Amino acid sequence: MPIETLHVPTPDGPADAIVAFPDGGGRHPGVLMYPDGFGIRPALRELAAELAGHGYSVLVPNVFHRHGPTPLLDLPEHIDRDARPAIFARLMPMIEAHTTELVRRDAGPYLDALAARPQTAPGPVGVTGYCIGGLYAVHTAAAHPDRVAALAAFHAPVGAAGPESFRRITARAHFGHAASDLTSEQFDALERELDASGVDHRSEIYPGTVHGFTMPDTDAFDPAALRHHWDRLLPLLGATPTG
Template structure:
């Protein structure tokens, strides 16, 4: 599976990015993949390559490129409980500086870059994201109705900004949505409220708590990793992409 590092022109410079795609001379649907806060690293490259192997061009931008190329901070090979405090002490200022304005400006650049790649098929794309990337995926899809056919977020803080912000976010969303929540992130009561908001906005969606999972369950280099949760993630993501991007 070919992969390469790319540079995406943005309003604030250039974002480095990882791309994985089939090497078969055929144009494939594009998927913009937002990393979790830990960023581009072997575990994310593994996810991107796996998805690309199912027939997609997958682009993973460095969210915090304004602070340097990936890896923006030094990460241990395994991000366990003991390492988390020091890692988050470095990450939180970067996350806090990544304002909604920056998110949307970057999303414009990422989608423009992705959809003009010669290896990417014409038409709508999909956006997926993990942790904070799940929220960024939803914001990107909402800002580009008609251009994004599917959006998926896993263990992401989709309703973190409150009910009013969630209502605004959903009001322009036209993509089909799947949200896979960690059991430690979402109560059944909160899930009902989120589903009601999605229904009220007319969003075609599935939204579920993945049993027994902790925040970060898709990430193989963390102590939250759950193999069953990762399999469930693929069982939901791949049919979503097949339904919305099939035939391109």
């Protein structure tokens, strides 16, 4: 699938991003894909290209653009447990500095840039995200309910969004949790909160998984869980009026 690099104007300067889209021209439903904390790299390019191959125009932003362009971190080809401490020592200050206010401030420009692409069909879009990017996807759906029709988040701290954000979501949603990320009691409490807020959603704990199960360049990767993620994400996008 073709992949291009672009720069998205935001109130705090340009954010670099990639966009993937199907071969053959035409306009396709849009999807804003938030990366995990490790950012844009070959694994995210592969995810974006895979989704584009199913008929979507996909934009992946560098969410930490205030700290510099991609690549922000010198990542190894494979991120194992030995590499994580040094990576997270640099990554966590960026995550902590990227407040909900900044997520919402950037969300509109990202959606505008996706809509402006000649490969993107007009109309509502899907938003998906991984790890911390899943939380950013939730905040985006809450901040722009008129523009986001489908929402998905995988191994993400969804509960951190809270009822204030949940009550504003009108998108149909899927939340795929890692088994290591929350207990059954925490899962049940989150479900009650989502139900009370009126979120039209489906949630699952993906059995036997650990945080980061979709990412093939980490030791958390679970090929079966990644396939299951596609089995949930694609029907959600396909059944939701986007584009």
